[in-house]
Amino acid sequence: MDNYVVFDLETTGISSVKDDIIEISALKVKNHERVETFSRLVNPGRPIPAGATKVNGITDEMVQSEPGLEFILPEFLDFIDGEILIGHNIQSFDLLFLNRAADEVCRKAVLNDFIDTLFMARALLPGLSVTGLRIWRSILRSVRRGLTGRLTTA
DSSP states (O other): OOOEEEEEEEESSSOTTTOOEEEEEEEEEETTEEEEEEEEEOOOSSOOOHHHHHHHOOOHHHHTTSOOHHHHHHHHHHHHTTOOEEETTIIIIIHHHHHHHHHHHHSOOOOOOEEEHHHHHHHHOTTOOHHHHHHHHHHHHHHOOTHHHHHHHO
């Protein structure tokens, strides 16, 4: 696989139905070379819950002067157009948020092929419990936020 986009979303919570995207970060790879990045904070138009800030480090102050998703999402959809998407737990988290937002904002579906590294981690580390995976994810989140994490996955 020569070309793909590694991406991650940060959100105001875990419900793809009622919570909102507050950061989109991505790294585009072409012919095995990092060629372009996308990293934008998103103003959700409402306060970010303290629990979300505790997980992702994004505060109301950080997003207050940022544009809303209606301005950022079309740009991101162009960025990922036709690319294979890669990310951790994207099948049951990020893609649910992304598809809801794409439908609401652009009346589109995100139909990209994707690779979810969660399944790879479970296959390669079968002895690692769910708690171990959560601890690993916490460690990764403490080391990075947003785009820095994309560089680790790529």
